[in-house]
Amino acid sequence: xxxxxWPGWVGGIGIxxxxxLHFWIMGxxxxxxxxxxNFCGYICRLNYFRSGEYKELNNPRLxxxxxxxxxxxxxxxxxxEPWHVSFTMGMYDAVLPQTFTGKALWLTFGGMLxxxxxxxxxxxxxxxxxxxxxxxxxxxxxxxxxxFASAMxxxxxxxxV
Amino acid sequence: MTTRTKNILGWLLGALFGFLMSRAGAxxxxxxxxxxxxxxxxxxEVIGVAVLIGMAGIWWMQSRHMLSLSGDPIQFPRKPWNDTxxxxxxxxxxxxxxxxxxxxxxxxxxxxGKLPALFVLLGIVLGTFAYGVLQDARLSCRRD
Numbered sequence: 269x270x271x272x273x274w275p276g277w278v279g280g281i282g283i284x285x286x287x288x289l290h291f292w293i294m295g296x297x298x299x300x301x302x303x304x305x306n307f308c309g310y311i312c313r314l315n316y317f318r319s320g321e322y323k324e325l326n327n328p329r330l331x332x333x334x335x336x337x338x339x340x341x342x343x344x345x346x347x348x349e350p351w352h353v354s355f356t357m358g359m360y361d362a363v364l365p366q367t368f369t370g371k372a373l374w375l376t377f378g379g380m381l382x383x384x385x386x387x388x389x390x391x392x393x394x395x396x397x398x399x400x401x402x403x404x405x406x407x408x409x410x411x412x413x414x415x416f417a418s419a420m421x422x423x424x425x426x427x428x429v
Numbered sequence: 430m431t432t433r434t435k436n437i438l439g440w441l442l443g444a445l446f447g448f449l450m451s452r453a454g455a456x457x458x459x460x461x462x463x464x465x466x467x468x469x470x471x472x473x474e475v476i477g478v479a480v481l482i483g484m485a486g487i488w489w490m491q492s493r494h495m496l497s498l499s500g501d502p503i504q505f506p507r508k509p510w511n512d513t514x515x516x517x518x519x520x521x522x523x524x525x526x527x528x529x530x531x532x533x534x535x536x537x538x539x540x541x542g543k544l545p546a547l548f549v550l551l552g553i554v555l556g557t558f559a560y561g562v563l564q565d566a567r568l569s570c571r572r573d
Contacts, residue, residue, distance in 0.1 A: 271451055271541060276474025283475060284482020286442075286449055290528065291490060293438055294495030296504045296566040301531035304557045310532045316561035328439025332538055335443020340540025342444070342490030343451035348451075353542040357453025358459040360529055367556070372548045376526030379535075380507015380559070386532060387560035388517025390508045393531045396475065396518075411518040416524025421463035426526060 272347040287399055301392035303364045319360060339415060363426045389414075413425040430499040440496075447537035456538045461529040528552075 273280070290298040302321060309317035309325045316322070344351045357364065365371050386392040389411050391400065397415060400408020456461045463469035489495075490503055497503045505550045525531055528549045530538060535553065538546035 271454075271457060272433070273454045273457065273471070274452045276453070276471045277478050279449065279455075279471075279475040281482055282449045283453060283479035286446055286485065287483035288486030288490070289445075290442055291487065291503050292495070293442060293498045294435070294501075295499060295501050297506065298532075301553075304532060305561065307554055308558045308561055312558065312561070314561045314565045316564040316570065322477055324432075326436070328435045329438040331439040332443035332446070335440040335539030336447035336533070336536035337443040337450070338440075339481065340451050340456060340537030342500025343448045343480065343537075344541040351555050352459075353544055355544045357545055358457070358494075358530065359462045360458055366439060371545070373547035374527055374550040375545050376555070378524045379516035379549035380556035381524030381552075382528065382530075382532060382549070383524075383553035383556025383560050384521070385517045385521030385524055385556070386553075387557055388513040389521055390511060390514060390517070391546075392521065393525075394533045398479060399483065400508055401476075401480040402487055403507060407510045408508050409441060409513055413506075413541075414515055415522045415525065418519045419525040420465045420522075421528075422523045422526030423462060424508060424513070425510075427466060428463065429521025 270347065270349045271343055283398070284402075287402055296330075297395065297403075299329065299391060299395040299399070300333065300336075301383070301386035303329040303333040303393065305387075306333075359427075435499075436522045443536075447540060448534065450534050450537045451541060455542060456530070456543070458529040461525070474481065524552075524556075 287298060306325045306327065306329060307315050307321055308314070309322050365374050389396065391411070393415060397412035398407040401412055439573060450456055457476065460472050464472045472506045487505065491505065495503060530549050532553055535546045535549050539550065544552065
């Protein structure tokens with residue numbers, strides 16, 4: 269799957285403008301990871317997913333998540349290579365488990381760390397590193413640095429050990 | 430502004446976000462590995478420029494006390510410190526390295542037809558669910 273990629277600074281300007289646009293349109297910061305709890309609220313009866321931020325489950329945060337695949341689809345459709353499904357992961361194919369089951373379990377476990385870690389930390393790359401970084405919020409800057417440092421350490425272990 | 434209008438606007442913003450993530454290279458696995466191995470700085474450039482633009486925009490909106498589209502003051506809540514922030518961020522980073530994706534890029538990857546994202550998506554929902562289970566258990570312990 270080859271997506272046509274913009275130069276980094278063009279992508280950066282686009283995403284920076286998106287952050288501003290989101291503040292203006294929704295009146296609040298953009299975020300991704302919190303919306304996953306809305307799905308949990310629909311499939312279980314835990315108090316945590318029925319109160320506080322999750323009091324109203326059918327909210328813009330949930331719809332934001334549902335909109336993201338549409339953008340990915342449009343981007344892929346408008347790329348020079350035709351849209352197709354793929355199970356390849358580029359450089360990662362050489363270092364991840366080689367069987368289908370192994371790869372599936374690896375990715376599911378990695379996803380669990382993303383979901384669980386984001387709730388423990390209060391936000392993900394979008395809420396902490398991108399928006400929190402733009403607000404120069406100290407806890408977000410720390411979280412962003414730890415995200416990056418631990419991902420870098422783990423990537424080195426994966427590729428060089 | 431009705432809830433339905435807000436939901437539709439949220440959906441449209443999500444589509445824009447997914448498109449931008451895709452074009453910026455954040456949904457392309459190799460850019461993540463190459464950034465962490467110091468071979469290519471596409472994603473560093475993206476987030477660096479995005480944060481600077483966002484910073485300027487937020488400063489501008491705050492200094493003018495700009496109102497949102499619906500006419501209310503824009504809220505700029507700051508994520509607070511908490512005891513589990515560093516541990517959570519550490520675990521999140523491991524997950525990032527294992528999957529070369531994050532909660533914002535996974536739905537965009539699905540739209541692009543990248544099937545590995547299905548498993549990551551399942552994992553994110555399970556991980557979020559596990560946090561909810563822990564929170565409920567903690568609250569009921571306190572009540573007892």
